[in-house]
Amino acid sequence: MTTGPKKTEPFWRKPLEDMSQTEWESLCDGCGRCCLVKLEDEDTGEIHFTDIGCKLFNADTCRCANYSKRKKLVPDCVQLTPEAVRSLPWLPPSCAYRLVAEGKDLKWWHPLVSGRPETVHEAGISARGKVHLTEEEVVFEEWPDHIRDWPGRNPRGRRPKA
DSSP: OOOOSOOOOOGGGSOGGGOOHHHHHHTOOOOOGGGEEEEEOTTTOOEEEEEEEOTTEETTTTEETTGGGHHHHSTTOOOOOHHHHHHOTTSOTTOHHHHHHTTOOOOTTSHHHHSOTTHHHHTTOSOTTTOOEETTTSOGGGGGGGEESGGGSOOOOOOOOO
16 A cells, blocks of 8 residues: 655754755745834833834835845844744744744745745735834934834734635
8 A cells, every 4th residue: 555655844844953044044934024123121121113124124025135245234133043033032923933943833924835925915914014214214212203013913914805
């Protein structure tokens, strides 16, 4: 009796440390939430997201405008590593890196699941249409005026109507 071809598990179900660089990079869903300016309350340590993008944030694509040189151009840009993913309190709850680190599966709108990079935007998960200014366009003293709840919340991610 033959049992047919063996099904292989998607690569994102393996430990983060076991992923190739290509697999690691493809985990990013392109939501842009991690590229938003975050403020930390000095007294409580609470993290507050804003609707202000990093100076390299492309609000149309929700991607870095110069990813290969981002660390040089933005020295405080955080390089995600498996260790960082497990320790950063500000990674959005929808972040694929965070989900995989927590042993959870990717959401239906993730491009690796849907097969289409646009589903993250169609589902309303991304920062597209919600970020209109970069950190260079808003004076620092006004950053608290731009605090928003949506980037730190778990999005509903409703499927678009057919």
